[in-house]
Amino acid sequence: MVLQERFGVSERRACKVCxxxxxxxxxxxxxxxxxxxxxxxxxxxxxxxxxxxxxxxxARAARDAGWRANHKRIHRLWRDEGLRxxxxxxxxxxxxxGVPVGAMCPIRPNGIWxxxxxxxxxSSLNLSxxxxxxxxxRGRSLSSAAMSSRSAWE
Numbered sequence: 001m002v003l004q005e006r007f008g009v010s011e012r013r014a015c016k017v018c019x020x021x022x023x024x025x026x027x028x029x030x031x032x033x034x035x036x037x038x039x040x041x042x043x044x045x046x047x048x049x050x051x052x053x054x055x056x057x058x059a060r061a062a063r064d065a066g067w068r069a070n071h072k073r074i075h076r077l078w079r080d081e082g083l084r085x086x087x088x089x090x091x092x093x094x095x096x097x098g099v100p101v102g103a104m105c106p107i108r109p110n111g112i113w114x115x116x117x118x119x120x121x122x123s124s125l126n127l128s129x130x131x132x133x134x135x136x137x138r139g140r141s142l143s144s145a146a147m148s149s150r151s152a153w154e
Contacts, residue, residue, distance in 0.1 A: 003017065003018065011025060036077070039062070039067060039069060039074075039077060040077055040080075040081055042062060042065070042067065043058055043062070043074070043077055043078055043081060043083060044081060044083070046058045046061055046062075047081075047083045051085070051086060052085060052086075053085070054078075054085045055074055055075050055078035055079075055083070056071070058074060058078060059071045059074035059075070062074060
């Protein structure tokens with residue numbers, strides 16, 4: 001390892017600084033065989049021809065083309081090559097002037113006006129004079145003096 005040779009530190013400290021496991025430093029990386037290199041080239045070509053197909057269809061196509069490799073090997077090579085199926089771009093909703101949005105969206109002609117017309121029905125209760133709903137009886141309002149004597153209403 002370069003850190004061990006250059007700075008004279010232990011393998012344990014050099015691996016901790018690099019963030020690698022110590023077991024990765026024991027054996028050299030295996031050299032890929034010619035068959036594996038050809039299979040990787042097949043997968044890259046397959047991904048270029050069919051960008052929306054993933055590794056499962058690539059495994060099926062490799063078996064159909066005569067390659068002797070199981071799905072786990074194909075999946076490992078697919079990941080090692082960095083091949084991915086691109087995400088589909090989501091459609092953005094319409095925004096701007098003239099686009100109905102939210103609760104005030106008209107469902108039918110004059111549909112919004114039906115919701116707004118509810119308020120004038122309560123205006124006959126004389127709410128502007130500060131009388132609450134609990135003090136309104138038979139269309140008349142009770143004053144505090146009249147509420148204290150029940151004989152005024154009987």
